[in-house]
Amino acid sequence: IGVDEKSLISILTNSNEEHKRSLRKGSSKLFIEDENGFERWDQSSIKILKHQFNRFRDAVVLSLLHPWERDARLIEKAIRKGPKHYNVIVETACTRSSDQLLGARKAYHSLFHHSIEEHLTHIKGRERKLLVALVSAYRYEGTGVNEDVAKSEAQILYEAINNGDKNKLLDHEDAIMILATRSKQHLQALYRHYNQSYDKTLAQDLEGEGILKDTVECLCTPQTYFTRVLEAAVKEDADEESKRALTRVIVTQKEQLVKEGFVPNKIQDILLGLNKDFMLASIASGDIK
Amino acid sequence: MATLTVPTTVPSVSEDCEQLRKAFSGWGTNEGLIIDILGHRNAEQRNLIRKTYAETYGEDLLKALDKELSNDFERLVLLWALDPAERDALLANEATKRWTSSNQVLMEIACTRSANQLLHARQAYHARYKKSLEEDVAHHTTGDFRKLLLPLVSSYRYEGEEVNMTLAKTEAKLLHEKISDKAYSDDDVIRVLATRSKAQINATLNHYKNEYGNDINKDLKADPKDEFLALLRSTVKCLVYPEKYFEKVLRLAINRRGTDEGALTRVVCTRAEVDLKIIADEYQRRNSVPLTRAIVKDTHGDYENLLLALAGHVEN
Numbered sequence: 001i002g003v004d005e006k007s008l009i010s011i012l013t014n015s016n017e018e019h020k021r022s023l024r025k026g027s028s029k030l031f032i033e034d035e036n037g038f039e040r041w042d043q044s045s046i047k048i049l050k051h052q053f054n055r056f057r058d059a060v061v062l063s064l065l066h067p068w069e070r071d072a073r074l075i076e077k078a079i080r081k082g083p084k085h086y087n088v089i090v091e092t093a094c095t096r097s098s099d100q101l102l103g104a105r106k107a108y109h110s111l112f113h114h115s116i117e118e119h120l121t122h123i124k125g126r127e128r129k130l131l132v133a134l135v136s137a138y139r140y141e142g143t144g145v146n147e148d149v150a151k152s153e154a155q156i157l158y159e160a161i162n163n164g165d166k167n168k169l170l171d172h173e174d175a176i177m178i179l180a181t182r183s184k185q186h187l188q189a190l191y192r193h194y195n196q197s198y199d200k201t202l203a204q205d206l207e208g209e210g211i212l213k214d215t216v217e218c219l220c221t222p223q224t225y226f227t228r229v230l231e232a233a234v235k236e237d238a239d240e241e242s243k244r245a246l247t248r249v250i251v252t253q254k255e256q257l258v259k260e261g262f263v264p265n266k267i268q269d270i271l272l273g274l275n276k277d278f279m280l281a282s283i284a285s286g287d288i289k
Numbered sequence: 290m291a292t293l294t295v296p297t298t299v300p301s302v303s304e305d306c307e308q309l310r311k312a313f314s315g316w317g318t319n320e321g322l323i324i325d326i327l328g329h330r331n332a333e334q335r336n337l338i339r340k341t342y343a344e345t346y347g348e349d350l351l352k353a354l355d356k357e358l359s360n361d362f363e364r365l366v367l368l369w370a371l372d373p374a375e376r377d378a379l380l381a382n383e384a385t386k387r388w389t390s391s392n393q394v395l396m397e398i399a400c401t402r403s404a405n406q407l408l409h410a411r412q413a414y415h416a417r418y419k420k421s422l423e424e425d426v427a428h429h430t431t432g433d434f435r436k437l438l439l440p441l442v443s444s445y446r447y448e449g450e451e452v453n454m455t456l457a458k459t460e461a462k463l464l465h466e467k468i469s470d471k472a473y474s475d476d477d478v479i480r481v482l483a484t485r486s487k488a489q490i491n492a493t494l495n496h497y498k499n500e501y502g503n504d505i506n507k508d509l510k511a512d513p514k515d516e517f518l519a520l521l522r523s524t525v526k527c528l529v530y531p532e533k534y535f536e537k538v539l540r541l542a543i544n545r546r547g548t549d550e551g552a553l554t555r556v557v558c559t560r561a562e563v564d565l566k567i568i569a570d571e572y573q574r575r576n577s578v579p580l581t582r583a584i585v586k587d588t589h590g591d592y593e594n595l596l597l598a599l600a601g602h603v604e605n
Contacts, residue, residue, distance in 0.1 A: 102408065105445045115447045117440075117484040129476075132484075136443035138411045140421045177439070181423040 292601030
């Protein structure tokens with residue numbers, strides 16, 4: 001997945017018409033013989049190329065931007081694009097440090113002349129309450145967790161999920177409050193207690209609950225969340241959105257990925273080769289991803 | 290406009306520290322000296338004094354003051370000596386520990402500070418209490434009060450002057466509907482008050498009055514005993530005309546049998562460097578008596594003297 005611009009440029013500027021024609025004739029996946037006597041570019045291949053160039057552009061822009069502006073823009077775009085993208089809001093609000101999230105809120109003011117909370121009012125769905133609470137958080141980041149409170153709050157969540165109406169979870173004031181105000185250390189302790197007390201993880205119990213599950217994972221087990229996103233991106237039949245997620249995660253989590261090494265090898269190779277993939281080599285071999 | 294006055298030539302920080310140290314030494318305390326110094330230094334200068342005092346004498350100035358002073362005067366000095374962000378954190382923390390009247394203090398801090406001042410208070414809260422302000426507010430308030438206060442203390446409002454008049458119309462209508470249905474703690478009401486910029490809220494409320502005839506606060510007076518409604522009305526005041534809010538707090542604090550020193554101390558301390566002049570003007574307009582005269586009438590001793598110093602009173 002990627003574009004090697006340097007090679008592309010050097011090859012194309014050094015080619016003459018003959019050379020280019022033999023290139024076209026040799027790439028049966030990209031060019032097809034048209035009945036009117038020329039090698040026509042296959043439509044679907046153009047689309048793929050476009051996506052690849054876009055992803056490269058996104059990677060460059062995302063990398064260059066100040067993290068605050070980057071995160072503000074990610075959030076704004078996600079709000080605009082709708083429910084399928086709300087996980088990006090959760091991801092940004094929950095996996096950044098408290099000060100980074102604060103910075104994103106400031107950048108949002110400068111860029112969009114509104115607060116994030118205001119723009120979230122455009123969301124009509126029930127996710128709004130949770131999302132507003134998550135982006136407004138300024139979590140304590142020190143150590144020191146009250147284990148008793150963590151345990152009792154694990155119970156509150158358990159009851160909300162198992163005894164209450166699962167459809168009403170997003171409206172459960174206490175659950176949202178716990179997830180949106182407690183420190184990450186506290187929530188991780190809560191996660192452990194939940195597991196010990198109920199023989200399953202909080203994430204498992206939230207299977208199918210969309211952004212609630214994303215929220216819990218991002219706060220308590222971020223590597224699980226990111227691994228899931230990355231693996232979806234490199235699957236054979238991954239859609240364009242999933243592939244874009246790859247760029248986003250790799251750029252925003254680069255230090256974490258390289259440091260923690262919790263990334264499957266497949267992705268590590270791609271991470272290293274992001275700017276080295278030879279599109280032309282792919283053309284020559286007739287193999288495009 | 291601030292009322293705090295700082296001398297044109299300020300003594301050096303070490304001189305100030307030395308004088309303060311002298312004020313504590315020997316029998317009794319020289320309160321006048323404390324008032325002369327601390328009562329005429331701004332936040333930055335006070336921070337420097339505290340830092341230097343600790344470095345020079347190995348003791349926190351606040352601890353020394355705590356030992357030497359008592360009662361209302363001590364409370365005023367200690368609150369005043371703090372950095373505004375720390376002060377707000379302390380006031381907020383106290384408010385989460387007591388009963389309903391302190392919901393008002395939480396709302397006051399959330400709504401009358403600038404977006405960045407509220408942020409600094411939240412940061413100071415982390416440092417001082419090892420928790421987040423939102424956690425404590427969430428866990429010490431309930432029901433409708435929590436529903437309103439949590440978003441208020443978590444807000445980071447846009448501070449520009451831009452206003453969307455169409456939106457103001459829509460939201461004025463929305464508020465009017467909810468109020469007519471007595472749905473005072475409805476999600477939308479809370480959302481408008483807790484997320485919109487102050488300029489936008491102002492436009493919305495102007496439109497409300499134009500369109501429906503009454504100030505929104507008049508319509509929110511349906512039940513005079515309802516405490517949530519009272520908090521809602523105060524929230525509106527704090528957001529669009531804080532000086533009127535503070536004038537009322539002062540008026541109630543001073544005119545009561547006895548005086549509510551807590552409120553008086555809090556308002557003077559937190560506004561002396563911000564807009565106490567405007568509040569005092571409003572006070573005079575509303576009560577036909579200058580604020581300083583009311584303070585003289587109702588308080589005495591060192592407490593009175595420091596209040597007057599902070600309120601910019603000049604001896605005749």
